Amino acid sequence: xxxxxxxxxxxxxxxxxxxxxxAAAGDPAFLAAARDADGSFALYGVGNDGADRFRLPLPxxxxxxxxxxxxxxxxxxxxxxxxxAVVLDCVTGETLARLDSPEGRHFMGHGSFSPDGALLYTAxxxxxxxxxxxxxxxxxxxxxxxxxxxxxxIGPHDVQFLPGGQVMAVANGGIETNPAKGRDKLNLPVMRPxxxxxxxxxELLEQVELPAEWHRNSIRHLAIGPDGMVAFAMQWEDEPETxxxxxxxxxxxxxxxxxxxxxAEHRLMQGYVGSVAISGxxxxxxxxxxxxxxxxxxxxxxxxxxxxxxxxxxxxxPMGAGFVLTDGVGGLLHLEAGRLTPLGARARAxxxxxxxxxx
Amino acid sequence: xxxxxxxxxxxxxAAADPVVDRVVTGTILPRFAAFxxxxxxxxxxxxxxxxxxSPDLRAAWNAAFDAWLPASTFRIGxxxxxxxxxxxxxxPDPKGATDRALAALLAGDGAPLASGQTYAEVSxxxxxxxxxxxxxxxxxxxxxxxxxxxxxxxxxAAADLAALAAGVEADWRxxxxxxxxxxxxxxxxxxxxxxxxxxxxxxxxxxxxxxxAETRVGRPLGSITRPRPLRAESRAAGRSLRNVTLSLAxxxxxxxxxxxxxxxxxxxxxxxxxxxxxxxxxxxFAGVDSPSGRLKIEELKTAIERVQxxxxxxxxxxxxxxxGFNALDGD
Numbered sequence: 001x002x003x004x005x006x007x008x009x010x011x012x013x014x015x016x017x018x019x020x021x022x023a024a025a026g027d028p029a030f031l032a033a034a035r036d037a038d039g040s041f042a043l044y045g046v047g048n049d050g051a052d053r054f055r056l057p058l059p060x061x062x063x064x065x066x067x068x069x070x071x072x073x074x075x076x077x078x079x080x081x082x083x084x085a086v087v088l089d090c091v092t093g094e095t096l097a098r099l100d101s102p103e104g105r106h107f108m109g110h111g112s113f114s115p116d117g118a119l120l121y122t123a124x125x126x127x128x129x130x131x132x133x134x135x136x137x138x139x140x141x142x143x144x145x146x147x148x149x150x151x152x153x154i155g156p157h158d159v160q161f162l163p164g165g166q167v168m169a170v171a172n173g174g175i176e177t178n179p180a181k182g183r184d185k186l187n188l189p190v191m192r193p194x195x196x197x198x199x200x201x202x203e204l205l206e207q208v209e210l211p212a213e214w215h216r217n218s219i220r221h222l223a224i225g226p227d228g229m230v231a232f233a234m235q236w237e238d239e240p241e242t243x244x245x246x247x248x249x250x251x252x253x254x255x256x257x258x259x260x261x262x263x264a265e266h267r268l269m270q271g272y273v274g275s276v277a278i279s280g281x282x283x284x285x286x287x288x289x290x291x292x293x294x295x296x297x298x299x300x301x302x303x304x305x306x307x308x309x310x311x312x313x314x315x316x317x318p319m320g321a322g323f324v325l326t327d328g329v330g331g332l333l334h335l336e337a338g339r340l341t342p343l344g345a346r347a348r349a350x351x352x353x354x355x356x357x358x359x
Numbered sequence: 360x361x362x363x364x365x366x367x368x369x370x371x372x373a374a375a376d377p378v379v380d381r382v383v384t385g386t387i388l389p390r391f392a393a394f395x396x397x398x399x400x401x402x403x404x405x406x407x408x409x410x411x412x413s414p415d416l417r418a419a420w421n422a423a424f425d426a427w428l429p430a431s432t433f434r435i436g437x438x439x440x441x442x443x444x445x446x447x448x449x450x451p452d453p454k455g456a457t458d459r460a461l462a463a464l465l466a467g468d469g470a471p472l473a474s475g476q477t478y479a480e481v482s483x484x485x486x487x488x489x490x491x492x493x494x495x496x497x498x499x500x501x502x503x504x505x506x507x508x509x510x511x512x513x514x515x516a517a518a519d520l521a522a523l524a525a526g527v528e529a530d531w532r533x534x535x536x537x538x539x540x541x542x543x544x545x546x547x548x549x550x551x552x553x554x555x556x557x558x559x560x561x562x563x564x565x566x567x568x569x570x571x572a573e574t575r576v577g578r579p580l581g582s583i584t585r586p587r588p589l590r591a592e593s594r595a596a597g598r599s600l601r602n603v604t605l606s607l608a609x610x611x612x613x614x615x616x617x618x619x620x621x622x623x624x625x626x627x628x629x630x631x632x633x634x635x636x637x638x639x640x641x642x643x644f645a646g647v648d649s650p651s652g653r654l655k656i657e658e659l660k661t662a663i664e665r666v667q668x669x670x671x672x673x674x675x676x677x678x679x680x681x682x683g684f685n686a687l688d689g690d
Contacts, residue, residue: 035684241451263483264442274685290685293435309439309549311559314685328684329558331551340548345555349684 022357025072025090026053030317032326033062033076033351042348043076045090048319050332050343056088063109064158064353069117075099079352081106081125081179087143097143104128105135106179110158110221114200115165123156123170124148127178132156134170134198149202153194154187157220162197162228167205167252169230170196173218175237188237193219195232197252208256210234214244223276223285228252229300231278231285236271243267247276247287249302259285259302268292274314275353281321286335288325290314290352295325295335306338315354326350375540376553378617378678382560383536386616390430390609391528397426398517398524401491405517409510411494411501416513420495421596423520424488428602429609432567435559436535437527446479446486447523450592451578456484457493461500464512471512478519487523489593491516496595558680564613565675565682568667571606575599576660579644586647599643603659604636610666614674621677625669632662 022028028045035041041061045053056076063079072090083106087097101107104126111122120143122135132151137143151159153172161168174193176186192215195208210217216237223231234246243266245258261269270292278285284305286297295308295316308325310333315326322336330346397419404419411417431438431448438444449457460482464471472478478486493500494513503509539560542550550556579599581587591599611629618625635658646652671682 239453241453262442264445267445268439290683293683293686294439309435311435311555311562312683312685328686329555331555333548342548342551345551352685 021068021071022090028053028090028357029319030324030354030356031065031067031074031090032315032354033058033065034330034346034348035061035351037347043074043088045074046324046332046354048324048334050334052346054090054093056090056093059084059086062351064111065355066111066113066120067355067357068113069115069358071117074355075111075113075120077107077109077111077122079109081127081177081183082109083107085111085122099137099143099145101135102145105133108155108157111135112160112168115161115163119146121159121161121168123151123159125155125177130154130176132170132172134159134168134202149198152196152198152204152207154191155193155218157218158222160222160224162224162230162252163226164228166200168198168200169222169224169232170198171219171222171232172196173220173235174215175218185237188216191216191218191237193217193234195219195222195230195248195250195256206252208232208248208250210248210256210258217244217246219248221273221276223278225278225285225300226282229278231276232256233273233276233287235273240271241267243269243271246271246273246289247285247296247298247302249285249300257302259298259304261296261298261304261307265296265304265307268294269296275316277316277318277323277356279322280318284322286316286323288313288316290328295323297323297335308333308335308340314352315350317354317356319356324354324356326354376542376557378619379539379542379553379556379560382613382616383539386613387433387560388528388532388536390426390433391524391531394423394426394430395521395524395528397423398521402514402517402521405514409503409505409513411496411503411509411513417495420488420491421598424492424593424596424598424602425605427488428605429612432563432606432609432613433531434563434566436538437530440530442483443523443527446483447488447520447527449484449487450489451574451590452484452489456482457490458497458499460485461490461493461512465500465508467508469508471508472515478515479522486516487520491520492593492596554680557678561617561675561678561680562683564610564617565667565670567606567610568663568670571603571610572660572663572667575603575606576644576656576663579647580653580656580660581647583653586653588643588645588647591644591647594643597642600636600639600641603663604633607633607636607663607666614670618674618677622669622673625666625673628662628666628669632659632666635659635662 029048041058043056062076066075074088077085083101085099105124108123120137124133124135126133134149136147138146151170155173155175156170157173158171172194174191197206217234219232221233230250232248247259248256250256269289272291273287274290275288288295293311297306312328325333328349330348332343334341401419401423404416538549539556542556543552579591
């Protein structure tokens with residue numbers, strides 16, 4: 001457990017690092033992959049006014065990206081089951097490295113830098129043993145893969161650091177897949193997703209599972225609050241009419257709280273959350289439901305605050321005190337203090353995730 | 360969560376989309392008006408004679424359900440606000456919540472509602488068309504006399520349904536239709552462009568076809584090793600196939616309102632699906648249990664899926680819209 005002193009020390013350390021890095025790339029507020037009107041794929045950096053700061057071509061459809069905390073670098077992951085990730089210089093557009101998953105592994109679409117930016121942690125499927133892994137890649141060593149950790153679950157999808165940089169949260173989706181079977185889900189009747197907390201050496205510090213009746217609620221995406229609260233979002237792998245809650249809130253050492261939006265809203269969410277984000281001011285948690293066509297906003301106690309209907313909305317990230325929403329028809333909207341401000345629509349389809357730069 | 364309309368007074372419909380315009384005024388609003396009227400008539404019929412055996416009451420309920428089907432396609436807007444769509448139509452009901460909620464309200468001999476409680480405040484599973492179906496057609500529930508709580512409940516539920524339908528109709532007319540018709544106008548944060556409005560309307564059609572195939576027909580079909588005949592919609596009232604038939608007809612009418620004649624096969628696929636439904640002599644899909652029965656019901660499901668595919672291809676191309684990038688394939 002990080003002490004308050006240790007947390008503040010690393011906070012100070014982060015804020016004294018000059019932000020020159022990302023300023024050189026036009027100071028984007030967030031990065032998001034998209035499919036352009038001509039069918040090509042790209043990673044965009046977008047400012048908090050909604051305007052493009054840069055566009056970097058991608059070799060294939062991107063999923064999420066890892067944003068370096070200080071330098072204008074991003075890692076774009078292919079969507080699952082992807083075997084590549086590219087490290088991009090967001091100033092020059094150069095591809096600095098291409099990371100290939102080792103034999104028997106593939107990337108799961110998400111990864112995070114350690115808060116000091118030295119290491120990249122990647123969520124990976126070991127489809128031989130079916131155990132989830134977290135790959136470690138070293139920036140200083142030219143993006144060499146220097147090791148891996150057990151994720152302590154099947155199908156890790158997202159991995160993110162808690163404040164302080166000593167603990168990582170892993171969303172183990174619980175779904176077994178094998179590239180030979182494409183994106184088929186092989187173990188649904190017995191799946192057991194979990195939220196695992198790992199030390200930097202891979203020790204399992206804590207693990208959270210949902211009640212057994214919801215074992216088919218795959219834990220897939222994470223958002224971490226400034227005080228270490230973990231928001232974890234689910235995709236339901238059983239009959240849609242069951243309509244379970246799709247967002248949980250957890251702090252280490254406590255019980256998880258499931259955010260309740262009521263039966264009607266749960267059904268409208270269609271059992272599928274695309275992204276989860278905590279607002280810039282830390283007071284709200286939102287989930288995007290691209291199939292249900294809505295963003296659902298809760299407070300940090302899990303109480304429903306607001307529903308924003310928006311077709312094919314998926315990307316969600318903190319912006320300002322609130323959130324930015326992106327969708328498959330190119331829309332960009334800023335949600336703050338309950339008000340929605342369109343930032344315009346682009347002739348592109350924003351892909352599943354928007355990743356904010358750490359402020 | 361009412362939609363803010365204030366800013367719309369400023370802008371003339373900047374680039375009003377003719378397709379959206381004609382569908383809103385010619386298809387959507389009339390359907391919600393018809394549904395509201397039919398539920399008002401149902402409320403009156405229940406007030407006149409609440410007994411489940413009343414032919415007038417059953418006829419009024421069936422007419423309300425008939426009117427619901429064409430309107431139910433339009434899930435965006437008022438129906439998705441405050442859970443109204445679910446309060447009108449609580450189905451599927453995988454856990455038997457409707458039966459339990461009604462039984463709880465009817466327990467004892469007293470009035471079903473507590474003093475000062477309105478029917479709108481009861482469990483959503485006890486509200487709406489399917490709860491009324493249970494009161495009228497479920498032998499465990501429908502033998503109430505005028506003096507029993509069941510009579511008061513049926514009347515209250517019918518009145519509640521009429522109020523819901525009227526509220527949805529009013530909100531469509533005053534709030535949501537203008538949002539669609541002024542898409543892209545400054546201040547319209549719901550639809551940023553005419554294209555979005557058009558895509559939203561189109562998506563309702565495709566989604567409804569998918570619901571009919573996967574849920575109305577697909578749920579009772581189950582699998583060949585595990586058919587689920589008890590999951591057929593409105594079994595008690597004997598309407599499972601009727602609902603599919605009417606929904607198909609309503610979807611066809613919507614497609615006709617959307618198209619400017621630029622499709623080639625879509626309406627042939629509609630013809631085919633409607634023909635399969637017309638020839639299927641199985642009002643509650645009981646045939647899912649037998650190999651020969653299943654074949655015909657699977658044919659219906661496949662036929663509707665083909666209509667959905669044709670709409671997703673031809674009609675989408677004609678309208679210049681597409682299915683959702685993220686909705687189709689997220690992670």
